[in-house]
Amino acid sequence: MTKRPRSGPRRDPLAHEAILSAARDLVAEVGYDQATVEAIAARAGVGKMTVYRWWPNKAAVVTEAVADRLAPPPVPDTGSVGEDALEYLRGLVRTLTLLGDPTVVAGALAERGEDGRMALRDILRDRFEPGTQLLRRGVERGELPADLPVAAIVESWAGYALYRIVFLQEEPSDTDLRELAGLLPVRS
Missing domain, CATH: 1.10.357.10 (Tetracycline Repressor, domain 2)
Known part of the structure; x- marks a missing residue:
């Protein structure tokens, strides 16, 4: 069985933009404190681990989003x-x-x-x-x-x-x- 090469930290540009957009929208709607990585991921239509693969925490996602x-x-x-x-x-x-x-x-x-x-x-x-x-x-x-x-x-x-x-x-x-x-x- 051939192992599929790991894609690593490469970002799918569409998923990347969806996450940043979701972070901006969510923070605007519920505030920074109430926004969570889980909610950002759900709104972007990606798994929570996708977010954590590219950013270490909510603060890093929001900082890049804005x-x-x-x-x-x-x-x-x-x-x-x-x-x-x-x-x-x-x-x-x-x-x-x-x-x-x-x-x-x-x-x-x-x-x-x-x-x-x-x-x-x-x-x-x-x-x-x-x-x-x-x-x-x-x-x-x-x-x-x-x-x-x-x-x-x-x-x-x-x-x-x-x-x-x-x-x-x-x-x-x-x-x-x-x-x-x-x-x-x-x-x-």
């Missing part, structure tokens, strides 16, 4: 540094509250331990450059003071968003974001 939504946004350029900052902050919050659930990013990355912390660091680092660019452009236009601590401001925006979303598990309101953007020392 990875395309984690791409850094373009640098806002509305002509006003205050409006640019507001758009930037809205984008940061959208990233950290994928699928409208503040627990998705935090939960998925926390479950991944050190890998999750590194992934979150990388996600935020990718967002620092657009924030830095918009503030430097505001300095160049004369809207902001030349000695503005650009890096500290961008990092404090990320810290604020993380605190509200991860620790308080609530999305900052648009009013909150307007107030935060309004703290910039914009010159008239």
Whole structure:
């Protein structure tokens, strides 16, 4: 009897996309905490072991499922540094509250331990450059003071968003974001 060669970790592209789609849909419907690998597999029409063959846990599946939504946004350029900052902050919050659930990013990355912390660091680092660019452009236009601590401001925006979303598990309101953007020392 000839043994059939093991296919190993090669992914059937259709099954792979079905699993990622199922993970996105399930998390959107029931939240990150209530989604399970079993439910993701069932919705995708694959066995639970298929999921575990390709990903070590639910966090890894969900992280990959939303990875395309984690791409850094373009640098806002509305002509006003205050409006640019507001758009930037809205984008940061959208990233950290994928699928409208503040627990998705935090939960998925926390479950991944050190890998999750590194992934979150990388996600935020990718967002620092657009924030830095918009503030430097505001300095160049004369809207902001030349000695503005650009890096500290961008990092404090990320810290604020993380605190509200991860620790308080609530999305900052648009009013909150307007107030935060309004703290910039914009010159008239």
